Amino acid sequence: MKEQEFPTLNDIRHALVKIKNFVHRTPILTSTAINEIAGCEIYFKCENFQKVGAFKARGAANAVLKLKPEQKSKGVATHSSGNHAAALARAAKVAGIPAYIVMPSNAPEIKKKAVKGYGGEIIECEPNLQARETTLEKVVQETGATFIPPYDFMDVIEGQATCALEFLEDQPDLEIIMAPVGGGGLLGGTALLTHYWDEEIIIYGAEPSGADDAYRSLKAGHIIPQTKPNTIADGLLTSVGVLNFELIKKYVKDIFLATDPQIIEAMRMIYERMKIVIEPSCAVPLAALLANKEKFAGKKVGIILSGGNVDLGKLPF
Amino acid sequence: MKEQEFPTLNDIRHALVKIKNFVHRTPILTSTAINEIAGCEIYFKCENFQKVGAFKARGAANAVLKLKPEQKSKGVATHSSGNHAAALARAAKVAGIPAYIVMPSNAPEIKKKAVKGYGGEIIECEPNLQARETTLEKVVQETGATFIPPYDFMDVIEGQATCALEFLEDQPDLEIIMAPVGGGGLLGGTALLTHYWDEEIIIYGAEPSGADDAYRSLKAGHIIPQTKPNTIADGLLTSVGVLNFELIKKYVKDIFLATDPQIIEAMRMIYERMKIVIEPSCAVPLAALLANKEKFAGKKVGIILSGGNVDLGKLPF
Incomplete structure (x- = not known):
C-alpha cells in the first residue's frame, strides 16, 4: 500500500x-475581562456554535462528501459514543445516505437521541473497545458501508483543518494557535493548516493531566497509548492517532497540561464572562494557558473552542 | 413642571x-432547530453578550453621558439589586465619576461584587422598598449625586431603545419584535423605536405569569402594581413604570404570558440548541412564543435576549 500523503493547502481550501x-x-x-486575567489577547473560534455542537461536523462532512459514487449508496459506518457519531449521522442525512453507528450499550441516552434525531441507525454493543471493533466489522461486512474513523483518517483531518483556515482568514494576525488534543484530529488538522499558512505562528496543544498521552508521546517521540484516563474532559479520553501524532510531532511546538480543577475554573470563566455554553474538553486550552501565562504574555492567541455538548444537569459548578 | 416628551427617532439615533x-x-x-420547533423564523438579539451582561448597560451609559457638566462631578446614585446597579457603576467608572448604589443588605454577594468590581460605592439598607427609597434620598442629599432610576426615566428609555435600533438596522425585515417586560424600560424603548421605524411591525411584550402586572395593566388600561411576584424570572419582578406604561399602551399590541415550567423549558432550549448562557428572565419571550405558536406561524420574529447574569450553581435543570 502506498504511503498516504497529507492534504495540501489547496486540498484544505477545496474542502x-x-x-x-x-x-x-x-x-x-x-x-476584555478574560484578556485582563490572562495577560494576552485571546481570540476564541467558537466551534461550540458549529452544527451538531462541535468541530466534528467538519471532518464528518468532508469524509462523506469525498465518498466515491459507488460507496455513497451503501452509506457510512463508525463506532463512537461522542460527537463524531452525531456528526457522521448528520453528514450522512444531509447527503441522503445511510449511517450505521456502533455505540456501547451504556452510552448516554442524550447521545443516542442525537444520532437517532439525524436518522442514524444505532447498533449497540458491549461497552469495550474490542466489542466495538468486532461489531463495526460485522456491520461493514453486512452493509458494505464505508468506515469513517473519528480522527485517524486523512479526510477527517482535512475537514478539521478547515477550522484553522477560517480562523486565520478572519484573524490573520494570530501569533499562537492552541487546540485541545484527544485523538488529535483537530490539533493535527490545525497544525497542518497553520504550518502551510505561516511557519512563524506557534502551535500548542492542550491536554488534561488526567489523559496526557499526547503530552507524554510528544516528549518520548513515539506514541504511548492512554490507559485509564481520569478527567472531566470526556471528549479527550482517547489515545492520539498515528497520522495525527505524525503531524503533532512535526508541527506542534509543545503540549500544555491542565488539571481538572483548572479546567473547571476556565470553563466557569467562559460561561460567566463570555455567556456561552461549552463542554469541559473545550475549556482545556484556556485552562492550560492560564497555568502557563508567561508563555503567552502580550501575544495574540487563537483558541479553538471545540464543542458545546454538555449535560446541563451535570455542570461541575 | 412641563410634561416630559419622549425621545424622537433622531434622539435615539444620536444616543x-x-x-x-x-x-x-x-x-x-x-x-434552525428552534425555528423548526417554533414554526417561525426567529432572530435573537443577544444582549446577554452586552457589557455587564445585560441591555441595562445601554440605558445607564446614555443617562451618564447626558449628565450636565455640573452634575457629573458629583456622580450618580440609584437603588437596585440587579443589573441596573452594575450597569450604572460601570457607566460611571468609564466616565470617571462616582456611583453610589443603595442595595438591600440581603442582596446576593455576586451582585455586590459586580458593583464593587466597577468601583461603585455600596450603601446597604434594610431589604424593603421604603428603606431603599429613604436611604437613596439621604445619599443624594449628602453627595449631591444625580439619581438615575432603573427604568422609569427618559434617558434610560432612550438608551434601551438603541437596542431595537441596532436590531432593525441589522435585520430590517422583521415582522414582529418581542421583548420581556419588568419595569418596562426595554419594552418601552423597543416599542418607541419600532413605532418610529415602521408602524407595520408588531410589538409584543412577554411576561411571567407569576409577575403579570404589565399584562393586567394593559388589559385594564391603567397601572395595576405587582404584589407578591412569584417567578423564576427574577429580573421581571418589579411593577411597570409610568412612562414605560404610556409607551406600552400606545404601541404594544399585546403581552403574552409564560409559566415558570415554560420559561425553564425555553431557557434550556436556548442553552442546548444555541449554546449560549442566558438568565431566566431572558427566556420569557421564547417561552411565551412557544405557548402561542399560532400567532407567529411563518413570521420573521425578533426576540431580544435581555441578559446573561445567572447563578450557574443554581440553574433550574
Whole structure:
C-alpha cells in the first residue's frame, strides 16, 4: 500500500469550499475581562456554535462528501459514543445516505437521541473497545458501508483543518494557535493548516493531566497509548492517532497540561464572562494557558473552542 | 413642571452614536432547530453578550453621558439589586465619576461584587422598598449625586431603545419584535423605536405569569402594581413604570404570558440548541412564543435576549 500523503493547502481550501453548505462558518469572540486575567489577547473560534455542537461536523462532512459514487449508496459506518457519531449521522442525512453507528450499550441516552434525531441507525454493543471493533466489522461486512474513523483518517483531518483556515482568514494576525488534543484530529488538522499558512505562528496543544498521552508521546517521540484516563474532559479520553501524532510531532511546538480543577475554573470563566455554553474538553486550552501565562504574555492567541455538548444537569459548578 | 416628551427617532439615533464606545453592538443569532420547533423564523438579539451582561448597560451609559457638566462631578446614585446597579457603576467608572448604589443588605454577594468590581460605592439598607427609597434620598442629599432610576426615566428609555435600533438596522425585515417586560424600560424603548421605524411591525411584550402586572395593566388600561411576584424570572419582578406604561399602551399590541415550567423549558432550549448562557428572565419571550405558536406561524420574529447574569450553581435543570 502506498504511503498516504497529507492534504495540501489547496486540498484544505477545496474542502472548505465543499463543506460550506454543510457547516457554519463559526464566529470569533473575545472577552476584555478574560484578556485582563490572562495577560494576552485571546481570540476564541467558537466551534461550540458549529452544527451538531462541535468541530466534528467538519471532518464528518468532508469524509462523506469525498465518498466515491459507488460507496455513497451503501452509506457510512463508525463506532463512537461522542460527537463524531452525531456528526457522521448528520453528514450522512444531509447527503441522503445511510449511517450505521456502533455505540456501547451504556452510552448516554442524550447521545443516542442525537444520532437517532439525524436518522442514524444505532447498533449497540458491549461497552469495550474490542466489542466495538468486532461489531463495526460485522456491520461493514453486512452493509458494505464505508468506515469513517473519528480522527485517524486523512479526510477527517482535512475537514478539521478547515477550522484553522477560517480562523486565520478572519484573524490573520494570530501569533499562537492552541487546540485541545484527544485523538488529535483537530490539533493535527490545525497544525497542518497553520504550518502551510505561516511557519512563524506557534502551535500548542492542550491536554488534561488526567489523559496526557499526547503530552507524554510528544516528549518520548513515539506514541504511548492512554490507559485509564481520569478527567472531566470526556471528549479527550482517547489515545492520539498515528497520522495525527505524525503531524503533532512535526508541527506542534509543545503540549500544555491542565488539571481538572483548572479546567473547571476556565470553563466557569467562559460561561460567566463570555455567556456561552461549552463542554469541559473545550475549556482545556484556556485552562492550560492560564497555568502557563508567561508563555503567552502580550501575544495574540487563537483558541479553538471545540464543542458545546454538555449535560446541563451535570455542570461541575 | 412641563410634561416630559419622549425621545424622537433622531434622539435615539444620536444616543446610539454617543454610547457606541461604552457598549457592544451585540450580534443576532438564529437556530434552525428552534425555528423548526417554533414554526417561525426567529432572530435573537443577544444582549446577554452586552457589557455587564445585560441591555441595562445601554440605558445607564446614555443617562451618564447626558449628565450636565455640573452634575457629573458629583456622580450618580440609584437603588437596585440587579443589573441596573452594575450597569450604572460601570457607566460611571468609564466616565470617571462616582456611583453610589443603595442595595438591600440581603442582596446576593455576586451582585455586590459586580458593583464593587466597577468601583461603585455600596450603601446597604434594610431589604424593603421604603428603606431603599429613604436611604437613596439621604445619599443624594449628602453627595449631591444625580439619581438615575432603573427604568422609569427618559434617558434610560432612550438608551434601551438603541437596542431595537441596532436590531432593525441589522435585520430590517422583521415582522414582529418581542421583548420581556419588568419595569418596562426595554419594552418601552423597543416599542418607541419600532413605532418610529415602521408602524407595520408588531410589538409584543412577554411576561411571567407569576409577575403579570404589565399584562393586567394593559388589559385594564391603567397601572395595576405587582404584589407578591412569584417567578423564576427574577429580573421581571418589579411593577411597570409610568412612562414605560404610556409607551406600552400606545404601541404594544399585546403581552403574552409564560409559566415558570415554560420559561425553564425555553431557557434550556436556548442553552442546548444555541449554546449560549442566558438568565431566566431572558427566556420569557421564547417561552411565551412557544405557548402561542399560532400567532407567529411563518413570521420573521425578533426576540431580544435581555441578559446573561445567572447563578450557574443554581440553574433550574
